Each structure stands twice: as structure tokens, then as C-alpha cells.
Amino acid sequence: MRKDARKAFTLVEMLIVIIVIGILAGLMMISSGSATDKAEETACLNNRKILERSYNIYRISESSLTFTEVLEKVKAEHPKMVLDYGDDDFEVFSGVCPAHGKCAITLVDPNVVVAECMIHNNGFSDSLTKKLYGFLTGKKNYDGLARDVKTVADYFSKVNPANGTLDSTGENYGSKMTKQIGEDIGIDLSNYSWQIKKNGNNYTFYFTKEKISNKINQTVNVTKYDPVTKTFVNGTVKIIKNTTSGQSNAIIDATSFKQLS
Structure with a gap:
């Protein structure tokens, strides 16, 4: 009578199989996540392009309408769009990006708008930086700041007239400005370090995505925005x-700025 030649898996063999299956499952999840992110980015871009085209069509056909009035017509075509905040040439919407990023629609020319996503645009574009600069330099008042300071202009006139800088890392003002302005315009400013440098009646804005808290005495890359020359x-x-003022936080030294060739 022939013996059965089959034998069971050993414990080591079973562990190896489980580990291999786990690795393959992890790779599949990573691949799936990456594909989802790419699909959301593509859909977001397409949605923004549709909004820009819709705006331009209405603007051409009904030239008497204002920026806000044109966007009202665009919103009527896209019921998922929800207005979060806006002014005469800038509005922020939810419901455009499938990844739940805020969509900022900015009037950059009398007849042209740019729709940008706070997740899928890489950093600040020209239009968003100019808009951010406008908020920082006193276009909007902010309640809840220390003492009677409600704008950047207040800060420079009442708190820091000699030094002439306001930093995102400033304990009393910078962190609160970062939070309140970010909430208003839909930009997560916590991902950026910035500084406003007062030069006479002008303000120069420096910003970087590099974390500067652990880079004292080191050099970092920044972008400088000059509102005079735009x-x-x-x-x-x-x-x-x-x-x-007893603080010991890291700040940008604007006087050390060197332009990259």
C-alpha cells in the first residue's frame, strides 16, 4: 500500500507566505492611493478649467456684469460650489476639488479669472500672493489680535515702528495673523514661514515653505514679492x-536677501 507523499506547511513557510502577502497588499494600497490622488488632481484641474471657461463665456456675452455677478451665474450651473469668502475681485469656494481643497477664483485682468486649488497648486501663484499681500497689509481688519492691533499697518505704527518687520513666528501677532488670514482666504499658512518688511510707505513680503525653526544661522530659499514693481x-x-521683546523665535533676516541668478 503506497504512503501519501503530501506533508503540511511548516510554521516558517506559513510565516513567509503571510509576510509576502502583507508586502504585496501594502504595495497595492500604496499604488491605489497614488492612483486616487492623481485622479482627484486631474478632476480638480478639469473642474477649475470649466469654471474659468464658464466665467469667460458669461463675461464676453454680458460685458456689463461685475465679477461677483458673473460668478453668481457660474455658481448656478454648478450647485456643489459653496461660497466660503469673497470680495470684489476674489472668492473662495468649497465643492470644486474632490479632495476637499479650497478653490480660489481671482480676477487678474478685467476680463480674465484664474481658478486655483489650495491643495493642487504648488505653493502661491502670482495672483494668490498678491491677494495675500493685500490682506496682510491692511485690506481687512482682524478682531481678536493683542491690544488694539487689527491690521498690519496698526502693528507697524503702534507696536514695532523701529524694527519694521512682522513675522509668522511672532508670538503675539504673527501666529494670530497666520491663522485668521489663512481661514479667510483658504490658504493653509501654517505650511509657510513669512515676513513683512516695512520700507517707508511700502511693504515687502518674503515667504518660504522651509521650516525655519531649526535653521538659525543657516540659509534658506525664499520668494520675495515687491508690490511696487509687482x-x-x-x-x-x-x-x-x-x-x-524677550522672544527667541527664528525669523527671516530680510537684509541678507540675495537674488538667485
């Missing part, structure tokens, strides 16, 4: 320690 310049600055 230009953006890429360069580097040195990060220094702020020792004024």
Missing part, C-alpha cells in the same frame, strides 16, 4: 534668532 524674485536669506 514682481516676484527668488533668492536666499539667512535665518536669525529674534531676541526682541
Whole structure:
């Protein structure tokens, strides 16, 4: 009588099979997540292009309408759009991006708008930076800031007239400005370090995505926005320690700015 040649898996063999299955499942999940992210980015881009085209069509056909009036007609075609915040040439919507990013629609020319997503646009575009700069330099009042400071202009006139800078890492004002402005215009400013430098009656805006808290005495890349010339310049600055008013946070040294060639 022939013996059965089959034998069971050993414990080691079973563990190897389980580990291999786990690795394959992990790779499939990573691949699936990446595909989902790409699909959401593509859908978001398509949705924004549709909004831009819709705006331009209405603007051409009904030239007497204002920016806000045209967007009202566009919103009527896209019921999922929900207005979060807006002014005469800038509105922020939910319901455009499938990844739940805020969509900012900005009037950059009398007849042209740009629709940008806070998740799928890489950093600040020209139009968003100009809009952010407008908010920072006093276009809007902010309640709840320390003392009677409600705008950047208040800060420079009442708190820091000599030094002439306001930083995102400032303990009393910078962090609150970051939170309130970010909520208003839909940009997560917590991902950026920024500084406003007062030059006479003008303000120059520096911003970077690099985390500067652990880079004191090091050099980082920044973008500089000059509202007089309306230009953006890429360069580097040195990060220094702020020792004024008992603070010891890291700040941008605007005087060390060097333009990249």
C-alpha cells in the first residue's frame, strides 16, 4: 500500500507566505492611493478649467456684469460650489476639488479669472500672493489680535515702528495673523514661514515653505514679492534668532536677501 507523499506547511513557510502577502497588499494600497490622488488632481484641474471657461463665456456675452455677478451665474450651473469668502475681485469656494481643497477664483485682468486649488497648486501663484499681500497689509481688519492691533499697518505704527518687520513666528501677532488670514482666504499658512518688511510707505513680503525653526544661522530659499514693481524674485536669506521683546523665535533676516541668478 503506497504512503501519501503530501506533508503540511511548516510554521516558517506559513510565516513567509503571510509576510509576502502583507508586502504585496501594502504595495497595492500604496499604488491605489497614488492612483486616487492623481485622479482627484486631474478632476480638480478639469473642474477649475470649466469654471474659468464658464466665467469667460458669461463675461464676453454680458460685458456689463461685475465679477461677483458673473460668478453668481457660474455658481448656478454648478450647485456643489459653496461660497466660503469673497470680495470684489476674489472668492473662495468649497465643492470644486474632490479632495476637499479650497478653490480660489481671482480676477487678474478685467476680463480674465484664474481658478486655483489650495491643495493642487504648488505653493502661491502670482495672483494668490498678491491677494495675500493685500490682506496682510491692511485690506481687512482682524478682531481678536493683542491690544488694539487689527491690521498690519496698526502693528507697524503702534507696536514695532523701529524694527519694521512682522513675522509668522511672532508670538503675539504673527501666529494670530497666520491663522485668521489663512481661514479667510483658504490658504493653509501654517505650511509657510513669512515676513513683512516695512520700507517707508511700502511693504515687502518674503515667504518660504522651509521650516525655519531649526535653521538659525543657516540659509534658506525664499520668494520675495515687491508690490511696487509687482514682481516676484527668488533668492536666499539667512535665518536669525529674534531676541526682541524677550522672544527667541527664528525669523527671516530680510537684509541678507540675495537674488538667485
